[in-house]
Amino acid sequence: MPLDALRTPLHALHLSRGARMVPFAGYAMPVQYPDGLLKEHLHTRAQAGLFDVSHMGQIQLIPRTGSLVDAAHALETLLPIDVLGLAPGRQRYGLLLDATGGIRDDLMVAQCGDTLVLVVNAANKVADEAYLRAHLTGICEIVVLPRALLALQGPRAEAALARLAPEVAAMRFMDVRAIDLAGLPALVSRSGYTGEDGFEISVAEDRAEALAEALLSDDTVRLIGLGARDSLRLEAGLCLHGADIDAGTDPVEAGLSWAISAVRRRGGAREGGFPGAERILDALAEGPARRRVGLRTEGAAPVRAGAALFAEQAGDEAIGRITSGGFGPSLGAPIAMGYMPIGLTQPGTRVFAEVRGRRLPLVVNGLPFVPAGFKRA
Amino acid sequence: MLRFTDEHEWLAREGDVATVGITTHAAEQLGDLVFIELPKVGARLVKGEAAAVVESVKAASDVYAPVSGEVTEVNEAAVADPALVGGDPQGAGWLYRLRLDDPSALDGLMDEAAYAAFPK
Structure with a gap:
């Protein structure tokens, strides 16, 4: 330590x-x-x-005008979600994007009446705070709780x-x-x-x-x-920032299009206006070239993050890579996530991962691996 | 004769054959094991090269050959149930046996008292 x-x-x-x-x-x-x-x-x-x-960051945004609408508007310039429409006592998952549409961080935004409270990843909290201060200081007081x-x-x-x-x-x-x-x-x-x-x-x-x-x-x-x-x-098929999503992945290929609110999409009341909007709205319209998928191994050996993926047992050209991989205790079997060309993302598609110099067969699996138990109703 | 390496393996020698496994300390550090890959019977192992792989939920770890020799037997029960290695690493959770190129190669390794004192 x-x-x-x-x-x-x-x-x-x-x-x-x-x-x-x-x-x-x-x-x-x-x-x-x-x-x-x-x-x-x-x-x-x-x-x-x-x-x-x-260890996670808890960051409060306090609107200087006293009006939460101002803070919500300001935060919408950094995130492709509907912050204005967030009802008091509700929270929403959001993605902090960079100018190319890459994912700086993923976070929760809670509407707490007169302030917004963000929960951000531990590894990014210092950078996130600086980023928020650089962009929002005129409108919000930013307090690390x-x-x-x-x-x-x-x-x-x-x-x-x-x-x-x-x-x-x-x-x-x-x-x-x-x-x-x-x-x-x-x-x-x-x-x-x-x-x-x-x-x-x-x-x-x-x-x-x-x-x-x-x-x-x-x-x-x-x-x-x-x-x-x-x-x-x-x-649960949830992304880890720094592994499954990062500055080199966009929300559409990451399978996180649901985190782009309807009002921020083309034709929406507040279309675009977030970093990388043009690229991401294009990707939404055209569909991504690659996408994050779940993978299960045919054998008992786990496949780890970083392993290259191949369409064939022999071919030279890697088609993607594993971004998270290990063992799923509830399934009693290895599981992984990774990026694959869009043509190979159908569940049941067989691909290969290189592990210790050998190509091990994997099958594309729907996400999540284990059904969610959220209390939605 | 029981010997230990600074890579946290143990060897028990009988004549020119040694049984090899990971130490209790190594098993505790690895946590719950979910997959084990052992060398094939007949494979030649060279001291210092990867001989086996033990994988926990979180990570894969190589187990290096502590001495050179030819694999004579592997613990199929441990392959079928990797938890055996975590539960009894210095007994039923042994990994493989090899015929030693040089039985005296074990002389330079730690005995039980030296390994107990070895910083971990």
Whole structure:
């Protein structure tokens, strides 16, 4: 562990629970606890997992005019989503784009009444803050919130959190509420990164441990490390920025066209007006040349990120590459995601990945690998 | 005779055949194993070259041949159930056996006490 690794407010809790700590995005983070990744993953799918995601960035945009419309308009110049139309107490997934339509970061935007609150990736939070300051400072005060973030995920998450605050049971997927949890003021969203129903809970740093202990006192709730967080999101077909999406991929080829709101598309009321708009609206109209797909191996050997993909067992020309790959504990089999030429993206298409000098057969699979358990209704 | 390498493998020698596996420390570091690839019986292994692959959910790791020799047997039970290696790495989770080119090659490796003291 680097000596200057940052610590989350739950550092002492992780150590006391036997976590193995690893460096991640400048932080010392728990990769797994004594149960191990497989059990942690399966526990989250069956019961409820508690994740420390305090390394993520929480950034508040406060409109200088006092009118949220101004902040929403300003943020729409950076993201291809409908921020103006976001109702109070709702959040939306968004992509920060660069001038060529590449993806700088992916994030959540929550409409919190008189402010917007963004949750951004840990590895990008410093760059995101600088980018937001460079573009929005005239219109918004930009405040990096010194708060912890806990994710409670899984089919028992609602019952476990409702013990502290019964009103969370009434929340739907992507709702956001300011709620008192056992006397602790918290900002709760019904969202996550596992494909399960669940919540993300933002609390003051000095109350994070008390909240974690209160949640862990429910015997359906266990601490889950970053290792299982990654296998859970991969099974759910969710992108990891820096792996599946980055400045070299655009939203259309990444299969994230749903994150381009109708009002920002051609013919929409606020068409374009975001970085890379021309290219991305063209790509939406014409369709992409390549697309992100799910892949399952025919054999038992996992295929990892970086592996080159080939149409044939023999040919020289790589047609794509794996961007995330590993083992899906809920499927008991290796799974991966990668980019393929559009003609080879139909489920059932057979391709090959080069692993240790050999070509291993893979089959294109629809995403997600494991159906989502979101509470939409 | 039990010997250990600084790559966290163990070797148990009987005559000119050694059984090879990964140490308990290595298994703990790797975490839950989900896939194992072993050399073919009859393959020649050269000291320092990749002999096997063990894969956890997160990552693939090479296991290097600690000494040179010819593979005489592999642990098919561990291939069928990689969890065997994580659960009992220095027993039922052995990886392969090889006929040593030079049985004295093990003399330079660590014994149990030296490996216990080896920084991990």
